[in-house]
Amino acid sequence: MHLRVRPNFGAIDIDATDIGVKYNLDTSLYRSIVYGDLTKGYPELPAASYDVVICEQVLEHLLDLEIPMASIGRLVKPGGRAFVGVPIFLPPLHLGRRYLVPIFDRLSGHKGKRTHVQAFTLANFKAALLAHSKMCFVEARGFRIISGGPLRPLEELRSWWAFNRWLGAKLPAACIEVQIVLEKPVS
Numbered sequence: 296m297h298l299r300v301r302p303n304f305g306a307i308d309i310d311a312t313d314i315g316v317k318y319n320l321d322t323s324l325y326r327s328i329v330y331g332d333l334t335k336g337y338p339e340l341p342a343a344s345y346d347v348v349i350c351e352q353v354l355e356h357l358l359d360l361e362i363p364m365a366s367i368g369r370l371v372k373p374g375g376r377a378f379v380g381v382p383i384f385l386p387p388l389h390l391g392r393r394y395l396v397p398i399f400d401r402l403s404g405h406k407g408k409r410t411h412v413q414a415f416t417l418a419n420f421k422a423a424l425l426a427h428s429k430m431c432f433v434e435a436r437g438f439r440i441i442s443g444g445p446l447r448p449l450e451e452l453r454s455w456w457a458f459n460r461w462l463g464a465k466l467p468a469a470c471i472e473v474q475i476v477l478e479k480p481v482s
């Protein structure tokens with residue numbers, strides 16, 4: 296779904312990775328598509344292969360983050376960048392999401408229906424990424440201060456989008472999603 300061909304794809308070389316689920320994709324503009332397992336580090340992909348690595352809305356679904364975060368750093372060329380995005384919570388709300396929600400799910404019979412197994416704050420996500428990827432922090436960009444429910448129609452308004460972008464630049468930790476931009480040092 297997210298790997299569908301987009302405008303201007305023909306102007307750049309794109310490799311894509313995804314889990315073993317194969318979608319009905321138009322792959323004509325991709326240099327390659329690898330169906331692999333980020334938790335195993337994509338050993339089939341050579342180190343320092345990419346100018347840009349994008350990992351969006353993936354890490355919150357993984358139990359162990361060390362190999363996936365290290366793989367992001369391993370795959371970026373020196374001088375290249377990684378863009379890594381996840382949902383975040385204000386402290387101490389992340390602790391409730393991490394420890395209390397699973398208990399409530401078990402008690403209510405909701406067990407196994409949620410796929411998010413991580414609960415990050417901006418600070419702990421940034422610290423983990425830097426420790427495992429061995430890359431340098433460039434910036435954090437927050438976006439979406441509210442998502443879903445009765446306020447979902449706001450997400451269609453350009454003014455709401457602009458407000459979220461402004462707030463995300465000023466206070467990324469106050470948003471519900473963040474993207475951290477990293478750069479691999481040149482030796």
